[in-house]
Amino acid sequence: MGAVTHLSTLLPSTTPTDLWIGTHLRPARSGATFGVHNPATEEVIATVADAGVEDALDALAAATQAQQAWAEVAPREKSRLLSEVFHAVQEHREDFARIMTLEMGKPLVESRGEVDYPNEYFRWFAEEAVRWPGRFQQAPSGSGSILVTRTPVGPVLAITPWNFPLAMATRKIAPALAAGCPILVKPATETPLTLLFLGKILSEVLPEEYSGLVSILPTTKASEVSSALMADSRLRKVTFTGSTPVGKELVRQSADNLLRHSMELGGNAPFVVAEDADMDLAIQAAMQAKMRNGGEACIAANRFIVHEAIAEEFGQRLSAEMGKIRCGNGLDEGVTLGPMITRKQRDKIASLVDEAVEQGAQVVMGGNKPEGRGWFYPATVLVNVPEGARILREEIFGPVATITTCENLEEGVARANDTEFGLAAYGFSSSLDGARYLAQNLRAGMVGINRGAISDPAAPFGGIKQSGFGREGGTEGIEAYLDTRYIAL
Numbered sequence: 498m499g500a501v502t503h504l505s506t507l508l509p510s511t512t513p514t515d516l517w518i519g520t521h522l523r524p525a526r527s528g529a530t531f532g533v534h535n536p537a538t539e540e541v542i543a544t545v546a547d548a549g550v551e552d553a554l555d556a557l558a559a560a561t562q563a564q565q566a567w568a569e570v571a572p573r574e575k576s577r578l579l580s581e582v583f584h585a586v587q588e589h590r591e592d593f594a595r596i597m598t599l600e601m602g603k604p605l606v607e608s609r610g611e612v613d614y615p616n617e618y619f620r621w622f623a624e625e626a627v628r629w630p631g632r633f634q635q636a637p638s639g640s641g642s643i644l645v646t647r648t649p650v651g652p653v654l655a656i657t658p659w660n661f662p663l664a665m666a667t668r669k670i671a672p673a674l675a676a677g678c679p680i681l682v683k684p685a686t687e688t689p690l691t692l693l694f695l696g697k698i699l700s701e702v703l704p705e706e707y708s709g710l711v712s713i714l715p716t717t718k719a720s721e722v723s724s725a726l727m728a729d730s731r732l733r734k735v736t737f738t739g740s741t742p743v744g745k746e747l748v749r750q751s752a753d754n755l756l757r758h759s760m761e762l763g764g765n766a767p768f769v770v771a772e773d774a775d776m777d778l779a780i781q782a783a784m785q786a787k788m789r790n791g792g793e794a795c796i797a798a799n800r801f802i803v804h805e806a807i808a809e810e811f812g813q814r815l816s817a818e819m820g821k822i823r824c825g826n827g828l829d830e831g832v833t834l835g836p837m838i839t840r841k842q843r844d845k846i847a848s849l850v851d852e853a854v855e856q857g858a859q860v861v862m863g864g865n866k867p868e869g870r871g872w873f874y875p876a877t878v879l880v881n882v883p884e885g886a887r888i889l890r891e892e893i894f895g896p897v898a899t900i901t902t903c904e905n906l907e908e909g910v911a912r913a914n915d916t917e918f919g920l921a922a923y924g925f926s927s928s929l930d931g932a933r934y935l936a937q938n939l940r941a942g943m944v945g946i947n948r949g950a951i952s953d954p955a956a957p958f959g960g961i962k963q964s965g966f967g968r969e970g971g972t973e974g975i976e977a978y979l980d981t982r983y984i985a986l
């Protein structure tokens with residue numbers, strides 16, 4: 498007990514570094530801690546408690562207790578508390594933004610956006626908390642009535658990634674609470690501080706009698722902790738956002754206890770530009786779809802597939818926009834591209850680019866790994882990327898745009914769909930026929946037509962094929978935390 502934790506003076510002084518077991522903050526039982534790095538400077542900015550299996554089981558016990566008390570809370574009151582969380586997060590916007598920039602690297606302006614967007618999930622699900630779906634109908638036989646109601650699934654384990662430290666968790670916490678489920682959150686090892694700060698806000702808003710509703714469990718022993726929780730029959734659901742291989746492993750593990758699961762996995766989004774596309778719009782949207790979060794987004798445009806008649810102009814104009822990007826420490830004024838999350842991730846991007854270049858791709862700009870401190874990679878544009886290149890098959894997760902050409906829309910769409918992933922896809926055409934063709938034929942869970950930004954808390958977010966299943970947000974988002982109960986009357 499009582500492990501010594503460290504906190505950089507750059508971080509808000511109220512940033513917690515211990516575990517939230519419900520509304521109670523405490524060190525890991527083992528006393529273990531681990532360091533959190535600033536990817537811009539490589540310095541350790543905090544050490545935080547490192548949860549073990551015993552801490553996770555404490556949190557599960559608290560969740561099981563809280564569930565009963567929370568079930569008795571009227572939907573309107575649940576809604577009011579979620580609204581309060583929304584306002585409290587908004588009041589701490591600058592604290593959250595600073596923490597995110599320091600532990601994840603994105604520029605402050607983007608971190609502020611990442612407070613506003615994820616916080617909307619608290620607002621949206623505060624509204625959904627009073628609208629649980631249900632149905633009443635007469636049995637066709639005439640022998641009685643069919644009443645369909647919903648009940649909370651039960652305690653949930655949420656495992657989240659580092660790229661959007663707040664958003665990927667609020668998309669799970671808000672609907673779980675609205676549906677009456679307690680939730681244990683395991684943040685990414687790289688970015689635990691944002692959620693520890695959210696834990697502080699939740700502990701201030703949620704009354705003590707529901708103490709175990711939300712626990713925040715940073716750990717370096719992800720697999721050990723999640724396996725123990727999933728093997729415990731009190732847990733009823735696992736919801737995961739992260740890479741496809743880890744998602745598959747969790748689905749396998751969840752089979753033993755037949756847990757409900759939602760899997761938001763990797764992507765390889767195509768961005769198809771028809772000959773008749775509005776070029777100004779396509780370039781503006783390309784920058785949004787490619788460069789949001791420095792390209793470290795699961796819905797980031799990975800492959801620009803452009804009609805051959807306009808590909809040269811598209812490449813030149815996209816490069817001109819990419820040339821305006823200023824790479825640096827996200828805390829510095831005017832920076833629009835921060836570092837990548839880790840050295841490993843940065844080196845993976847560099848190797849994808851180097852390999853494509855060896856195979857014949859041409860670098861229009863960027864493409865070289867800078868020397869010095871910080872895990873930076875520059876905004877990069879590659880053209881004439883050969884079809885077989887790994888960079889077209891794998892998620893880049895970085896600020897690299899690859900451009901290939903197509904002879905017509907049919908070929909562009911066929912190539913767009915030639916991937917094992919199916920999270921997001923983008924299509925650009927100014928004609929009704931072209932837009933409709935793209936909308937109908939791009940195969941992904943989310944399709945943006947003449948739009949580069951598609952995320953919306955009121956819309957169902959999720960993928961098909963190797964990008965997973967389940968939806969977050971929208972009216973579908975709460976269903977993921979509800980079981981259906983049929984009552985024969």
Ligand code: NAD
Nearest residue numbers: 657658659684685719720723739740743761762763764795
């Ligand atoms: P990751 O799969 O390595 O890690 C995600 C989370 O899982 C982290 O919290 C990590 O600690 C944990 N984890 C890792 N191994 C585990 C194990 N064996 N058991 C239990 N937990 C484990 O992914 P990442 O590198 O953090 O994130 C990038 C990936 O996430 C990309 O593939 C990206 O596309 C995907 N992503 C998907 C969405 C979506 O909504 N579909 C959103 C954001 C990111």
